Amino acid sequence: MFKQKRQNRIPVSTKDTFCIPFNIHQKARNGYKVSENPVKPAIEFTATYEEALEKLRSYNIAGWRDYGKGNTQSARKAVGWVNLDDAKRLLDGSDDTKRVALYESLTDVVD
Numbered sequence: 001m002f003k004q005k006r007q008n009r010i011p012v013s014t015k016d017t018f019c020i021p022f023n024i025h026q027k028a029r030n031g032y033k034v035s036e037n038p039v040k041p042a043i044e045f046t047a048t049y050e051e052a053l054e055k056l057r058s059y060n061i062a063g064w065r066d067y068g069k070g071n072t073q074s075a076r077k078a079v080g081w082v083n084l085d086d087a088k089r090l091l092d093g094s095d096d097t098k099r100v101a102l103y104e105s106l107t108d109v110v111d
Contacts, residue, residue, distance in 0.1 A: 006057040010087035011078035018096040019103035021087040028067040037063030080109040
């Protein structure tokens, strides 16, 4: 059921984590860490972005680790699922406050 509603959509993190969509830059050396939220340290890595996204689409409340730049990581929790164009628009924004405002203005968001 979740997969069907979320087909061709990308999860977006909470307003507290600045509404950043799941993206290819959140990969650790070993792959992507995704699971039902919260993401536990013992969860195994998923090798590719496409596989990780498919897993996220099947979870009730999707969660992932953002490994970003350097040696840092942060936990993410999906608050909504946006279409591919809106995900790209969100990723193009570098100002966190504006990104949150853009997410709040989107009308085509799936739970």
